[in-house]
Amino acid sequence: MEHQLLCCEVETIRRAYHDANLLNDRVLQTMLKAEETCSPSVSYFKCVQKEILPYMRKIVATWMLEVCEEQKCEEEVFPLAMNYLDRFLSFEPLKKSRLQLLGATCMFVASKMKETIPLTAEKLCIYTDNSIRPDELLQMELLLVNKLKWNLAAMTPHDFIEHFLTKMPLAEDTKQIIRKHAQTFVALCATDIKFISNPPSMIAAGSVVAAVQGLHLGNTNTFLSYQCLTHFLSQVIKCDPDCLRACQEQIESLLESSLRQAQQHNVSSETKTVEDEADLSCTPTDVRDVNI
Amino acid sequence: MSNVRISNGSPTLERMEARQSEYPKPSAxxxxFGPVNHEELNRDLKKxxxxxxxxxxxxxxxxxQNHKPLEGRYEWQAVEKGSSPDFYFxxxxxxxxxCKSAGRQSLDVNGNCQTVVFVGSQGISEDTHCVGQKTDVSENQTDFAEQCTGQRKRPATDDSSPQNKRANTTEEGVSKASPSANSVEQTPKKSTPRRHQT
Known part of the structure; x- marks a missing residue:
């Protein structure tokens, strides 16, 4: 019943235009300061968690991303949810069997923060194969927001990407394609523990550089040439250009290894069911798109 | 590049459309990480x-729990009906x-979710000034309870949160006094307040 109801109401998502007044330097400076306050501890696996290991974060992150994609969540929901997850785990030791509950709760809250029509508790529980119950998720929500001290409006790399693009003298369609590719990198980074020590601004800048590189946009546009762009972005986020380059290279190698895995997965699953195959055929991993 | 599937089994989607209303895909x-011990989990969550x-x-x-002020830095005072912004009611x-998860209201109904009007706290920004306001209790503004039930606001949960930005009432100000019969019949209408408060 309620699903039907939702279905009728939701024809298209309405979004506000970017507010030019919020894409100025003053706001950017504030964001650069603010991003530090909502950053997770880098060493929580060593210092806080007893049962949870880095590979488990990857498993839960991959699942979360899958759910976000399938539910067509706004792009920021996933990185924001990962920020909550890491911050929670920075304070609270958690049992392994509850990690998925935490992941679901983080998506639940992040979705409320970023979406007009947020994910429901019930739906998220279904995604855990009903291993958790909605009332548990709601209780967990309370615990989560409490542990995060209600600091829920954490910066995501997406927030920074908009600022970068605003400052870049490019045509709108070029921006659009950079944005889209950079966002993919951002999501990729959020799944990987190596990037936990990088602030969102760095992830954003690294992703933009990697996107521009991957798209070979630097060949035709001098502003987008590697040197020029890394110099420009490192000044915008006030970091050393070498750090930015390191981050971008890390992103590229992560992409490469993810692609390899995805390919393997494709091969192995093609031999499986027909159902799978049908699914894959419409969404192939397009390796040709990638130039490393 | 953006056609890359980051997660296995996840299609690349253009997230420009509205949310799908279909049921989740079985693969996701x-x-x-194995079965959850619900009993233990609930015990821990309760703790x-x-x-x-x-x-x-x-x-x-x-x-x-009992909607009573205690001794301490804040002094509590009942609010007049209509003296707080309409927003709260x-x-x-x-x-x-x-309110999809309305099923959980039981929790709302029992003590914790009963929100109280923080009358006194109106002017008090949480951490900073603890100027004693007036006095009195906000014990029973049952009349409020009436209008206040439906809020989508999360009541006083700020507790541990040291954000004194939203100095006053924003979060804490909901009301609903005693768990009277009154409130019981309203709870079903409560939309979100899923157990905030606590």
Missing amino acids: CRNL HRQEMEEACQRKWNFDF RPPRLLKAV
Whole structure:
């Protein structure tokens, strides 16, 4: 019943235009300061968690991303949810069997923060194969927001990407394609523990550089040439250009290894069911798109 | 590049459309780390909730269970009906979409979710000024309870949160006094307040 109801109401998502007044330097400076306050501890696996290991974060992150994609969540929901997850785990030791509950709760809250029509508790529980119950998720929500001290409006790399693009003298369609590719990198980074020590601004800048590189946009546009762009972005986020380059290279190698895995997965699953195959055929991993 | 599937089994989607209303795809529905011990989980969650309640009680010197002010830095005072912004009393707009999890209200009904009007705290920004306001209790503004039930606001949960930005009432100001019959019949209408408060 309620699903039907939702279905009728939701024809298209309405979004506000970017507010030019919020894409100025003053706001950017504030964001650069603010991003530090909502950053997770880098060493929580060593210092806080007893049962949870880095590979488990990857498993839960991959699942979360899958759910976000399938539910067509706004792009920021996933990185924001990962920020909550890491911050929670920075304070609270958690049992392994509850990690998925935490992941679901983080998506639940992040979705409320970023979406007009947020994910429901019930739906998220279904995604855990009903291993958790909605009332548990709601209780967990309370615990989560409490542990995060209600600091829920954490910066995501997406927030920074908009600022970068605003400052870049490019045509709108070029921006659009950079944005889209950079966002993919951002999501990729959020799944990987190596990037936990990088602030969102760095992830954003690294992703933009990697996107521009991957798209070979630097060949035709001098502003987008590697040197020029890394110099420009490192000044915008006030970091050393070498750090930015390191981050971008890390992103590229992560992409490469993810692609390899995805390919393997494709091969192995093609031999499986027909159902799978049908699914894959419409969404192939397009390796040709990638130039490393 | 953006056609890359980052997660296995996830299609690349253009996220420009509205959310799909279909049921989740079976492949994404999976239990990652084995069965959850619900009994234990609920026990732990309850323990956490109690801790939060206590912290809250200490912070605001208010007994949320019994809706009684306690001794402490804040002085509590009942509000006149109509003296707080209409914002706190308006019924929520989006009942159906929001209140999906209405099933959980039981929790709302029992002590914790009963929100109280923080009258006294209106002018007090949480951490900073603890100027004693007037006095009195906010014991029973049952009349409020009436209008206040539906809020989508999360009541006083700020407790542990040291954000004094939203100095006053924003979060804490909901009301609903005693768990009277009155409130019981309204709870079903409550939309979101899923157990905030605690």
